[in-house]
Amino acid sequence: MSTAQHIWTVIGVLFVLLNIAAGLIWVERRLLALWQDRLGPNRAGPLGLLIVLADTLKLFFKEDWIPPFASKAIFVVAPAIVAGTVLISFVIIPFAPNIVVADLNIGLLFFLAMSSIGVYSIVLGGWASNNKYSLLGALRGASQMIAYEVFMGLSLMGVVMLSGSFNLGAIVEAQRDLWFVVTQPVGFLVFFIAGVAETHRLPFDIPEAESELIAGFHAEYSGMKFGMFFIGEYLGITLISAMTVTLFFGGWLGPSFLPPLVWFILKTFFFIGVFILLRASLPRPRYDQLIEYGWKVLLPLVLANLMITGAVALYLKDS
Amino acid sequence: MHDSKSILLHLRTTFGEDGVYEQKTIDQIPTVWVSKNNIIAVATYLKTFYPLLYDLCGVDERDRSRKNGLPSADFTVVYHFFSFDLNDFIRIKVGLHGEYPSIPSITSVYVNANWYEREAYDMFGITFEGHPHLTRILMPLTWKGHPLRKEHPARATEMGPYQLYDEKADIEMEALRFKPEEWGLKEHSDDADFMFLNIGPQHPGTHGVLRIILQLDGEDIVEAVPEIGFHHRGAEKMGERQSWHTYIPYTDRIDYLGGVMNNLAYLLAVEKLAGIEIPDRAKTIRVMLCELFRINSHLVWFGTFAQDLGQLSPVFYMFTDREKIFDIIEAVCGGRMHPNWFRIGGVAQDLPNGWDKLVRDFVNYFPKQLREYDKMVMRNSLFKARTRGIGIYTREEAIEWGVTGAGLRACGYEWDFRKKRPYSGYENFDFEIPIAHNGDCYDRAVVRVEEMRQSLRIVEQCLNNMPEGLYKADHPLTTPPIKKYTMQDIETLITHFLNVSWGPVIPPGEAMSCIEATKGANSYYLVSDGNTASYRTRIRTPSFAHLQMVPYIGKGYTVADLLSILGSVDYVLADIDR
DSSP states (O other), X not given: OOHHHHHHHHHHHHHHHXXXXXXXXXXXXXXXXXXXXXXXXXXXXXXXXTHHHHHHHHHHHSOOOOOTTSOHHHHHHHHHXXXXXXXXXXXXXXXXXXXXXXXXXXXXXXXXXXXXXXXXXXXXXXXXXXXXXXXXXXXXXXXXXXXXXXXXXXXHHHHHXXXXXXXXXXXXXXXXXXXXXXXXXXXHHHHXXXXXXXXTOTXXXXXXXXXXHTTGGGTTOOHHHHHHHHHHHHHHHHHHHHHHHHHHSOTTOOOTTSOHHHHHHHHHHHHHHHHHHXXXXXXXXXXXXXXXXXXXXXXXXXXXXXXXXXXXXXXXXXX | OOOHHHHHHHHHHHHHHHHOEEEOXXXXXXXXXXXXXXXXXXXXXXXXXXXEEEEEEEEEOTTOOOOTTOOOOSEEEEEEEEETTTTEEEEEEEEEOSSSOEEEOOTTTOTTHHHHHHHHHHHHOOEEETOTTOOOSSSOTTOOSOTTSTXXXXXXXXXXXOOOOHHHXXXXXHHHSOOGGGGTOOSBOSSOBOEEEEEOXXXXXXXXXXXXXXXXXXTEEEEEEEEOOTTOOOHHHHHTTSBTTTTHHHHHTXXXXXXXXXXXXXXXXXXHHHTOOOOHHHHHHHHHHHHHHHHHHHHHXXXXXXXXXXXXXXXXXXHHHHHHHHHHHHHHHSOSXXXXXXXXXXXXXXXXXXXXXHHHHHHHHHHHHHHHHIIIIITOHHHHHHHTTSSOOOHHHHHHTTOOTHHHHTTTOOOOHHHHSOOTTGGGSOOOOOOOSSOSHHHHHHHHHHHHHHHHHHHHHHHHTOOOSOSBOOOTTSSSOOOTTTTTOHHHHXXXXXXXXXXXXXXXXXXXXXXXXXXXEEEXXXXXXSSSBOSEEEEEOHHHHHXXXXXXXXXXXXXXXXXXXXXXXXXXXXXXXX
């Protein structure tokens, strides 16, 4: 690809992503309303679509306030980290055969690294707020994310073994005959659960736990700084959905009556819907139950999965 | 076998004829005056038979007329004890003399006397000697005077305009600062620094303006100190100013989810004083509405409990169902949450045409919903993980702390005042008392869910067997008074005029009613000195007792568990603070 093409891809991806993140405000609220026998936002614009604009404008025009007791610099940087790392993670995602920002051969590792850095935004945000609720949220967030980081990484190794590559384009190509969700069901489940925990969405929204910690780590944030956390969350959902599709559901592959990009987007939106459905239906476990579930259930599961996959891969290679 | 007679006899022989005076009251509750020095000994003796300290309150006796030969006293402290074995109350009164009298505290005998004595101190300035922490409980710490004393003004206009100067705001803010040492809490232990976390008064998990200060070790609760009174509206004081009739709407707002059920608790006591017999139709209408409100209240509890645990959707479904009940209530009463619809002697109006269809539709519709909620919430394994084995207390502990209602039944004690001491015709209905055995958050939920089914059964029986007849008793003291002959007979016109403009004069006496309200036992203890308003209105609410127990059951659990516990206790702040 030429440089100009590259730049256009970057701009295009950024534009689409930011719009999706904002648009998800509407999608989530309408879907939740649908499942909860309500109407949801339906006043501003057709089908209430302009609620997105109204919400964004509201966030922009709110007073940009930093509590006097907070550590200023860190307080400001924290929300940027989450939005930044998630956006950067998107560079490795192959949206269609030729649409990828950076075709890294260590794509998967890059994704894991970025999501690890994302943890900092919660820890720093909660700590810099200098508020007890935020601190509790940050502590919960740190232990939750670190634990689930482990299973997330391990759950993907099966896919890497089967495809023989860390490159996401190659992983998609390797699914031409069979999606990895068939050969790696355990890997898929663990990855998706860890993904929910990574994006700290209900039922794993323990760092913010509305009914306990009010808003947890972002209790002190308002205006566009809060907006960054908000966008970070929606981008996170999109990222995990896109990764799930890429790794387990054949990425842009699909019957040829629709272009690859459309297949990718459709599949991604399906998983975004699953995220929202989870939020509508499940209660929140307790913090220690979540960690226990991770270490005692998920970890043995992924390890077993890893060993079996390895053994089968070796056997197939030899025979 | 002991009964209240032999217990009275024992009191008399132990403490002498002079120290014990028996008062006859209209509500048939044995009432005994004992002297202040004997109160601990009396309480200790009574505890074997009457394990539940049901209520404790003060009365300012200085202005009371028509005492009919009662011992002289400036103030009295009134204790209500309840015995499950005898199925009876006993009322102990201690007469006190002086402007700011004192009396020994009985917290060493009954632990739950703690908050009640603080309240009596707060409201009357009566000192309880030996109380572990005698401070104001409902009024702000900076308050001047003791509101339920007769000299304390009852209306804002008597107190001058309120102004909040900067200095005053600072003083008020400072008074709200939590000082751990005042509560005997340490900031450090040998190996840890504690964090004091202020939950509330503005917090989504407390369901109202309640403040709980937690002493935390990590996320584990070492000690919890609830602070109440933010919702205090002086309901008891208003009872002394409003006429017997115009007080009814205030009762609606005590347990604001219980609606007309509060009217019932109040009116049963008034009707006892007035000696009014309620016609069967009025009784049945009352029962039907009370049970609809019980379902209503439980639906709110169910939805918000699930929401406390992070489940977002049930509350919407349950509020939709609640709306269907409100439709019925609106059709019958015209109001929704606070219909103010019961009257002295009956109800305000007869049932409207077509009420039966509305009720029948609901009776047919609701069981399916309950089954779905069972699947959605009660059988959800995450829900179970958050509620099973959390906030356990035993039957003995429950009685010790004055727990009634579903909280008591969840410990395996089959006790329901509707069955054991039937009122308003509950003896004619066929229903069961649901119980559970572990006494944890989940079991309290199980009991309440099953109670909704039983309430629905009662509603259905009301629907099928609604008696014909009067909807209000034919009695001169009922409100609004009977108008039938007013245009023919001057005497009746005068009586009608007075009963409308001043309200009825209820004969002197004392009476207490006890009903199984949505959250537990609710009572109004009324003292009349033959006036158009009550001399003293005491409201015993279940939530007050239940919240007092929260620090005891919450210890050792995490912050997240505390929210499960608070949710499962099912209190209403207005019911606590009154």
